[in-house]
Amino acid sequence: MSERATERATDRPKILFVDDDPQLLAGLRSVLRADRARWDISFAQGSDEALAQLAAARYDAVVSDMRMPGLDGAELLALVKQRVPAARRVILSGSADSDDALRASAIADAVLTKPCPVRELRAANERLLAT
Amino acid sequence: MGSFARGAIAFAVAAWCGAVGFGVHAIYAYSTTPGARGDAEARWPAASALPRDPGAATLVMFVHPDCPCTSASVAELLEITRATTARLQVVFVVAPGASGGGDWTPPAELARSPRVLDLDAREARLFGAQTSGHVVLYDAAGRLRFAGGITGSRGHTGDNIGRQAVLGALADASNAASAAASHDVFGCALEDEP
Amino acid sequence: MTERARAAELLVDARERVYARTSRMFLGLFVGQWLFAIALAAVTSPYAFEGSTRSVHLHLQLAIFLGGAINVLPCALLVARPSWWLTRHCVAAVQMLWSALLIVLTGGRIETHFHVFGSLAFIAFYRDWKLLVTATIVVSIDHLARGVWWPDSVYGIANPEWWRFLEHAAWVTFEDVVLVWGCVRGVSDLRETADRTAEIEHAKGRVVAIVDERTRELRASIEQLARAKKLESIGRLAAGVAHEINTPIQFVGDSIDFVGHAVGELVAAASRRRDAFAGVDDLEFVLAELPRALARAGEGVERVASIVRSMKVFAHPDRTEMAHVDLNAAIESTTVIARNEYRYVADLELQLGELPPVCCHVGEINQVVLNMVVNAAHAIESVVGASGSRGRIVVATFRDRGDACIDITDTGAGIPADLRDKVFDPFFTTKPAGKGTGQGLAMAHAVVVEKHRGSLSFDSELGAGTTFHIRIPVVEQLEVAA
Numbered sequence: 001m002s003e004r005a006t007e008r009a010t011d012r013p014k015i016l017f018v019d020d021d022p023q024l025l026a027g028l029r030s031v032l033r034a035d036r037a038r039w040d041i042s043f044a045q046g047s048d049e050a051l052a053q054l055a056a057a058r059y060d061a062v063v064s065d066m067r068m069p070g071l072d073g074a075e076l077l078a079l080v081k082q083r084v085p086a087a088r089r090v091i092l093s094g095s096a097d098s099d100d101a102l103r104a105s106a107i108a109d110a111v112l113t114k115p116c117p118v119r120e121l122r123a124a125n126e127r128l129l130a131t
Numbered sequence: 132m133g134s135f136a137r138g139a140i141a142f143a144v145a146a147w148c149g150a151v152g153f154g155v156h157a158i159y160a161y162s163t164t165p166g167a168r169g170d171a172e173a174r175w176p177a178a179s180a181l182p183r184d185p186g187a188a189t190l191v192m193f194v195h196p197d198c199p200c201t202s203a204s205v206a207e208l209l210e211i212t213r214a215t216t217a218r219l220q221v222v223f224v225v226a227p228g229a230s231g232g233g234d235w236t237p238p239a240e241l242a243r244s245p246r247v248l249d250l251d252a253r254e255a256r257l258f259g260a261q262t263s264g265h266v267v268l269y270d271a272a273g274r275l276r277f278a279g280g281i282t283g284s285r286g287h288t289g290d291n292i293g294r295q296a297v298l299g300a301l302a303d304a305s306n307a308a309s310a311a312a313s314h315d316v317f318g319c320a321l322e323d324e325p
Numbered sequence: 326m327t328e329r330a331r332a333a334e335l336l337v338d339a340r341e342r343v344y345a346r347t348s349r350m351f352l353g354l355f356v357g358q359w360l361f362a363i364a365l366a367a368v369t370s371p372y373a374f375e376g377s378t379r380s381v382h383l384h385l386q387l388a389i390f391l392g393g394a395i396n397v398l399p400c401a402l403l404v405a406r407p408s409w410w411l412t413r414h415c416v417a418a419v420q421m422l423w424s425a426l427l428i429v430l431t432g433g434r435i436e437t438h439f440h441v442f443g444s445l446a447f448i449a450f451y452r453d454w455k456l457l458v459t460a461t462i463v464v465s466i467d468h469l470a471r472g473v474w475w476p477d478s479v480y481g482i483a484n485p486e487w488w489r490f491l492e493h494a495a496w497v498t499f500e501d502v503v504l505v506w507g508c509v510r511g512v513s514d515l516r517e518t519a520d521r522t523a524e525i526e527h528a529k530g531r532v533v534a535i536v537d538e539r540t541r542e543l544r545a546s547i548e549q550l551a552r553a554k555k556l557e558s559i560g561r562l563a564a565g566v567a568h569e570i571n572t573p574i575q576f577v578g579d580s581i582d583f584v585g586h587a588v589g590e591l592v593a594a595a596s597r598r599r600d601a602f603a604g605v606d607d608l609e610f611v612l613a614e615l616p617r618a619l620a621r622a623g624e625g626v627e628r629v630a631s632i633v634r635s636m637k638v639f640a641h642p643d644r645t646e647m648a649h650v651d652l653n654a655a656i657e658s659t660t661v662i663a664r665n666e667y668r669y670v671a672d673l674e675l676q677l678g679e680l681p682p683v684c685c686h687v688g689e690i691n692q693v694v695l696n697m698v699v700n701a702a703h704a705i706e707s708v709v710g711a712s713g714s715r716g717r718i719v720v721a722t723f724r725d726r727g728d729a730c731i732d733i734t735d736t737g738a739g740i741p742a743d744l745r746d747k748v749f750d751p752f753f754t755t756k757p758a759g760k761g762t763g764q765g766l767a768m769a770h771a772v773v774v775e776k777h778r779g780s781l782s783f784d785s786e787l788g789a790g791t792t793f794h795i796r797i798p799v800v801e802q803l804e805v806a807a
Contacts, residue, residue: 027576094571154391199370323376
């Protein structure tokens, strides 16, 4: 516990946001800029790019959209769980489909629905990264 | 139904009953009005030319050859001949009527009985017969036992007093003391009105 | 009409038919007998004689005229009223007169007497034993008349006819007894058939009624199914729309948020230098309006988001577990939240009765109650307007058998009859644009009826107000859809 705390003090938690929509990523980038001091935030457009980035660096949390071309959010997070078991997994989905919701809740530590006010997004990350 | 209609129907029914009653009364009155008859001799008239069997009773029936009522009288006579065990000579005296009388024949069972054509009504007067179906019965001794009709009404067959009387007289032939019976005769007149 | 009354009616019909049929037979018989009598008299006794003088025989005259006369009344009745009682009795009497007439015309032939017995049997075709009495009376009168005018056939010691008469009477009586029994049996057969027919008709009527009822039920369930299908397609549409709209709303919201902060910081930094906004036209307005415009944009996004959220209720069943909750407590807090909506136009009264814990999605039920209270407030507002007078909203809870019931009553305008079918349709609203989304009652229907298997209905009187009835089953442990 104390070991992790010192690690975090020297090294900000790394968070990866994944979405197929570059506009959404841009919006997040702009609004979360205020958090750059405490979090090291990266963005991946689509699951392929996300997998590449996951291979290149160690992330503490992955926040993914549900519906994406190629691997969808649930499949991506399943791979994350397999490769980086320590990473927190969050789904940020705009889907109203109940199957999606079910699959998301099975693999994710938290399920957030779009539109999600930025304060809720921050609160969820804070909560997950604190444990 | 209105009271007028009810009244009309009641009137119609009453009128109809009256008409039918009158008609029925007329037919019965006609049927039951006896024809005329005269008196017969108490003993066989010697003037008669009719055949007579001295050993048997002789029954003479006077008939109008055209009268439909006659057949009822002949039918009753047939009943008598069938019913009696006594020897009986039947003689038919046929009036000329409208057809002349020559063609008249009795039923087959009585075909052998003699028929006498009484053109001048001489025999009829001798025996007091004026109406078709008139019967006179004399016993073997030549005494009159019955005179009159042997049907109950005009042209009507069936049991009747006349037939019973004839049968009674035949059964009781030996009783010479008994008086001659008689009965109304129903049928057409043998002769024209004088 | 009762089965018994119908049976009685059918029996009357059947007897009428028998009467009419038998009457037709007698009409033919009377005409036939008349012609036969004329022919018979013409052949057997055309003339009577006085010596050589010929006259038409009375038999022939009677056959023509008396036969015609006795036929007139019954034939007229048979044509006019074939099943009337008088017709039938007249027929019975006349048929016996024909027997007498034919016996006379045949010279009393014993064979002709069979006509009497045949006639009695024919009369029995009417299946009315009283006619046999009439016929027998006529035969008796005939004999009596003969006794008076034709005493030979009845009286006379030496005459056996008197007991023959009794013998005839005995045979007639014998036949009468048999035929009366036959008539009574015949009528009881008709009655049995009528009873059975009435029974069958009654059963058929019941079947028709049942079919009608089933058809009504079927129609109702078809309508319900159609509504469910409509909601389902709306749901599918909502799901698609939600997905498409949610992502842009997310980044629009994020961007506005960012812009808001950024603008704030920029303005704060720039305002320290007097010339920073040199050249900007109408600077004061821009600086004042900028935060307001951003707030407006944020509020607009929030409003769109809330519409999409409420549409999502149709799209998929809520995954959250149902829980046993105290509905009264939930309603109390909901009405507190709704206070802002009604406090200027109405007073709200809670009449909370005893309720067991109800297994439900309390958030959704709260939303439903909130929608209803807001609707009630709007309904009252449309009546009282700015007049200053106030309406009344009553939220009552009570238990009715296995259901927890929530009644929400307002003293508003009421719902016009032509709109009552549509109030549960999504996107149906009578409120001015911007005030209602048209989702409230449709969402309430989806929540109460589809998710909680309860029922939602309302009574409304134009000008007096509306009561919505929400019923949620208490005992039924609802399964969460897997």
